[in-house]
Amino acid sequence: MNLYDIESIEKGVDSADIIVVLNLEHEVYKGHFPGKPILPGALQVEMIKDIFALVLDRKIRLDSAKSIKYLGFIDPENTKELSLKIQFKLIDEAWSLRATISDIQEEKPQIFTKFSGAFIEG
Numbered sequence: 001m002n003l004y005d006i007e008s009i010e011k012g013v014d015s016a017d018i019i020v021v022l023n024l025e026h027e028v029y030k031g032h033f034p035g036k037p038i039l040p041g042a043l044q045v046e047m048i049k050d051i052f053a054l055v056l057d058r059k060i061r062l063d064s065a066k067s068i069k070y071l072g073f074i075d076p077e078n079t080k081e082l083s084l085k086i087q088f089k090l091i092d093e094a095w096s097l098r099a100t101i102s103d104i105q106e107e108k109p110q111i112f113t114k115f116s117g118a119f120i121e122g
Contacts, residue, residue: 002026004022014088023076044113049119061121063117069114085100094119099113
């Protein structure tokens with residue numbers, strides 16, 4: 001059972017906008033935390049990496065994380081769909097990436113996570 005499913009990907013030359021649907025039945029929510037599930041921060045970073053690899057259509061790994069800011073809890077009972085916005089560029093064989101995870105409200109989305117780092121092939 002997947003932690004999430006990708007509903008849509010809109011890819012540009014140096015950006016991508018992705019809508020993700022969380023799977024509340026995933027095992028991780030039974031332990032993190034029972035009765036009050038939240039999406040763990042480490043899995044948010046893993047989700048960014050996995051989806052970015054899909055956007056690039058290549059295998060990548062995290063090289064460095066300049067900044068990771070968790071600005072709110074992602075409660076899959078209340079927030080079933082997430083927006084992942086990625087901006088990237090290739091610099092000296094590393095993909096510099098900025099990403100935000102938010103809810104999908106159009107006017108003033110709640111930002112849960114901001115990530116800045118680099119990925120390399122491998």
